[in-house]
Amino acid sequence: MRTGDPQAPGPSAETLVRAMAGTIPTRGRGAARFRDVGLLLAVVLLAAVTAVRSPHFATAANLQRIMLDISLLLIVATGQTMVVLTRNIDLSVGSVLGLSGIAVGFLLKDHPAMPVTGILLLGTGLGLILGAVNGALVAWGRVPAVIATLGTLTVYRGLVFIHSGGQQVNPQDIPLQLVAIARPGALGVPVMVVMAFVIAALGWLLLRYTRTGRAMYAIGSNPDAARMRGVQAGRIVFLTYLISGALAGLAGVLYAARFATVNPASAGVAFELQAVAATVIGGTSILGGRGGVPGTFLGALLLGTIANALAVSGVSGFWQRAIEGAIILAAVAVDSLIRQHSFKEGARRV
Amino acid sequence: MSRERLRELAVQSGPELLLVALFAASLAFSAWLSPYFLRVTTLFDMTSQFMELGLMALAMTLVIIMGQIDLSVASILALVGVVFGLLSENGVSLALAIPAALALAAVLGMINGWLAVAFRLPALVVTLGTMALYRGIGQILLGDRSAYGFPAWFVSIDFRYIPGTPVPLPLVIFAAFAVGFFLLLHRTTFGRLVYAVGNNAEACRFSGIAVDRLQVAVFTLSGLMSGMAGLMMTSRFASARWDMASGLELDVITTVVLGGTSIFGGRGTITGTVLALFVIGTLRYGMGLANVLPxxxxxxxxxxxxxxxxxxxxxxxxxxxxxxxxxxxxxxxxxxxxxxxxx
The missing domain is CATH 1.20.5 (Single alpha-helices involved in coiled-coils or other helix-helix interfaces)
Structure with missing residues (x-):
């Protein structure tokens, strides 16, 4: 997607300079670690201030609500992180979520006795197919990621309307066994939250300890070099879209479980902004090659806390979109400053 | 004309010919849908539905040729409409509110360009952020209501015609801007530089071209045109809302790309964009006639x-x-x- 931007300092030059300077480490750099601590601090500070200002914040029920909101975001953002790491983007996740939620909801209307595992797999499978379309367009069709997924964002949302005929899925259509996964289970933790953490952990392991995961970083930091080293760039990029689509599809089912209503005009609308925001706030570079799931978790935590803090403090929900936009801008600006800083530092040591 | 010459011509203007054929096809499609379509007045009135799209597509052509993209155009349209509506509601004379709205539009565009240049970020990322931010500010300012109550002379621009002809005012305004952008892109140094930067920004930088300043200028222009579109849409609907023109950036980008402008920069024409605009506009209008949901x-x-x-x-x-x-x-x-x- 960034083929059209010749102005950003090419990672190839950066990598070269740093390789000469012998400062190639990709993690644990001061500035980046400072950001993680800063993020955590921001969450704690925000929580403290809100808790003092509103008695409704630090209650068990509300904390659980935050965890449920974050779960949905964390699942989708984990996929997004992989896509962004390869220097691409997936803007269609909100529509995939909506389509999966609607499709599953209408299916349940006719077959209320379906087992939960089956429902979850169906939603995930649908997301997988939608993700495959994105992946094929970007990896092999050579359509820039932002354009391809902007197109599918619209097409998939249109399919939501066509499939639903504009009708929403109502609470009485969602069977109790599905709703149960968003309710407190063993030890008071909803199954959905557990699922989100397991998925994030798996994503972290994949990125950090497998050849495929390292290949994602390699493609993002220098596509040409990665290709020359024998990385099957097309296949890996396709895989990231598969994962992102599948997770968004799964999130669609969980959305239905969480809210027990799926409205074609609102389910997952603008959710891609939250997913991208969580990813870039967490320190995954929008130019690829740097970042990871732990940062994304912190990003999701911050976003979820902000949204909840706004709600319990009685600030109008109208503020949310502007705040998300401002946060994305601030996050990418900070990332850019860190990048330029480390670039200069590397150059100085040559 | 020899056969070879004819073939050469066809290859040269292939994309344009294809667009003309597409345009004819969408006209035929619409005519088949409704017997009222192929009337001179209908054909002219139809254009008023997509002139805002056209105004934004003209500037977007420059942005994309330069190798960038502006996702925030529809959000600038909405925010400018909202601010203009609030000014008017609070009794500010339109002689003041219109220039103020356009100035705001230019500033919003300039912010896009400046952020991209100052932080060395792809405009794509910056405008993804401002797309949410600008529309979000509109939402904060106006909430879930419409601003209305504009003076009678301002509203319903689409029902004003050149006296004695069926040519509506929005079409005239668009045509004037289209000619202006054609001259700017294809007949001035500025235009050549836009192509040059799109082809190889690095080489331009080393040749001493002020690439950054050029980029800020083009984004400012894009903001300004979105502001024009915002005023036009506000006049047409006689009201402004925070969610007006939502998703229209997709149509704008589609128009430019369908018009033969390369998404990778360096190639494209205003003629192509204008032709593609009429294809998309007619197609949308035809689907509207056929009761296809938006x-x-x-x-x-x-x-x-x-x-x-x-x-x-x-x-x-x-x-x-x-x-x-x-x-x-x-x-x-x-x-x-x-x-x-x-x-």
């Missing part, structure tokens, strides 16, 4: 966008593959010969 119309536009990029790209990949095969078989010279004869 969301379902967007499916068609989204598919069109993907196909408009996928088509030339696969064509190019196919040509490259054939060339490689020819090189393998008969060497470089043979390949060039085959290429010439293929034309």
């Amino acid at each position: 969301q379902n119309q967007s499916v068609v536009i989204g598919l069109l966008l993907i196909l408009a990029i996928l088509g030339p790209e696969t064509g190019r990949a196919w040509q490259a593959r054939r060339r490689r095969a020819a090189v393998r078989k008969g060497g470089e010279l043979q390949a060039s010969k085959a290429e010439v004869s293929a034309r």
